[in-house]
Amino acid sequence: MEKLPEFPFPADHSLRPSPLLADARAGGAPVRVRLGYGDPAWLVTRYEDARTVLSSPAFGRDHERAGIPADRIAGMTPADPTSRTLLSEDPPDHTRLRRFVYRTFTPRRVEALRPGTERIAGRLLDAMVGSGAPADLVEGFGLPLPIQVICDLLGVPVADRARFTGWADGLLSTDDRPLAEIGADIDEMNGYLADLAATRVEHPTEDLIGSLVRERVEGDRLTEEEVSNLVRAILIAGFETTASQVPNFVYLLLEGGDYARIVADPGLVPTAVEELLRCVPLIAQGSLTRFVLEEVEVGGVMLRPGDQVLVELAAANRDTVAFPASDTMDIAREANPHIAFGHGLHRCLGASLARMELQVALSALVARLPGLRLAVPPGEVPWHADRFVRRPKELLVTW
Template identity: 45%
Template sequence: MTVEQDPRPYPFSEPDRLELDPAYARLRSDGELARVQCPYGSPALLATRYEDVKLVLGDRRFSRARAVAGDQPAHTPIGPGPEAIVAMDPPEHTRLRRVVAKAFTMRRIEQLRPRVERIIEDLLDDMEKQGSPADLVTRFARPQPALVIFEMLGVPFEDREQLQEWAETTLTATGDRYTLDDVLGALGSLRAYVAGLLEQRRREPADDLLSVLVTARDEEDRLTEKEMLDLAVGVLVTGYETTSDQISNFVYLLLTRPDKLRELREDPGLLPRAVDEMLRYVPLLRATSFPRVATEDVRLSAGLVRAGEAVLPAMMSANRDEAVFDSPDELDFHREDNPHLGFGHGPHRCLGAQLATMELQIALGALLRRFPRLRLAVPAEEVPWRVVTLQRAPRELMIEW
């Protein structure tokens, strides 16, 4: 068990579609707690083993708030402020999470199922009418989760394209495409837009999540004005970006793995387990973000983390840990024991995990049912990928049926 002294650049390499950099496997095998340097901020330690990643995510000795307060390692020029829910520790984090948690209970998600199914069928109807070939990203993967979360929040769907442009700019991973002024401008525009909607709800309350936030602020005094705005912006951006990208990633994965596509066609009952397995297998992030800072010395299996050191928990590496998953580099739709960390772990585990899982299952099931001859319209190596955002996903996914 060792800790490297000289930081190595991180990410280790430019992402190659859905391939995971082999450096993660070497670090897990060698028992190294790598010291890495992200494009911004100070160096950090990189946890790659499942037991270490889970501990960093769930143990209160590792603080998100301390990371944000310092020169945190980051992949974007600006990160969340200290009043953002993703930057808080309990009990402050717990207080904010409770405000929105009622919108994401299992009972509420199941009530949404008929509406999600209708949205998906309507989008597939429109795509089929437009004819083959079609871009799955623009015709289906991006609008579907946006329609769901926009309805939950009470955001006009006709503003989707502008909102997605602002959101994508704020999630830029490098300065190759956007300047810092571009990123700050997009974030400012997004926040101003959402602030306007919140003011509208003050005048005209509705049955949506924005109204819930306004009530929590104005009538219950459970939120500050900035916390209310941060929560609304956070739910809006994270509520559809991840699910949208995973729909595209999962379809690409299935269409480039004919044996796996055939398995699902022959046994649709495998779909829930297949979605779970793809959540484990697909490395959604280009590189690990959201560091934690140790508040005291903590020993991990791969080395000692001293008080004050920042740690990046690599969930994509943990999901390929040989100590936890049999044949982890294989895509196995029959995997029974699958405690993946695709939605995180601990206090910051994704609040919308149940909603995202339901959307992914319904979306993939409907695609396979409606288009039994679904296939890529271009060779797999010609599919263009986004290269500057934090998450991996095809920029365009041309399909035909």
């Protein structure tokens, strides 16, 4: 068996990339690595190479189209959490499905959600402050904010929202869970979503699920399974991005002293969010696997059909060619063409929503809790080591 470096590379800090990623990027060419599951893959670390892989039609997300069995997909989880969703489709199906939901996530429509999101953030902080310090920012603010926003958008009953959190956590675990168990979770979630969709047929609503059920695009209608799979993709992308990054961002701002800068100048919030997105990739390491569909050269390496590729966003977003002083977090950085939300065809559909929620969360915190600080030393913050998406298990804060 070919001796390859194991990926993810070891890192000494939950929010800082492994030095081995910088070494790989300095080498220029993609690096062959072995992951916890599936076949080996090529690891891409340079910014321009990453943009090429994420946007070129020579790469796809549909493993069946690439002739790769599901049990050979290179990944950090035993099964792709996005399987059978918009995130695992290629054109023409991807194009057709994306059109159904795109206009829900336009910047203009998302901006209309900002006042409601601000009210949710205010209520959550009222409750957290009312319970007294120290408080867990993950459970008290980071998790409930995006789940309330996305469930309001979808039209999920309040009483069922805890189930959604559990499903999302299970699907994004990197533990060695049996594939049958993961499949059962997906089927249970899809069954629940199908029931919600069915009620919209008899009782139409203006929420996103109601829109997907009734809306036609050029005479086309979504099937029941497609509605369920689209909603599952939206939930995973729309919930996890903010739920994980709120505590991640706050930890890094408090640890480095930049939180006080934003308290003094709240106008820094937009650039701070973009810089934090650049510096703190959502996925622990790597990205969703791409499959080579036709022979293509990347970074001097000829990739062939059937090869698998991971784009390392953390390395690409710290490429000095694209970002001067790339290892320095500058919350006032203006030119910031990061690819935290991906690039090209599969760029995150909910990027505008996540960006708005992160801005609201940070603005609400610095306005309400200007004296916020960690209640434990930074080195004692516990981190999830068994999740596809990084975040602390808890983040105890005081004020």
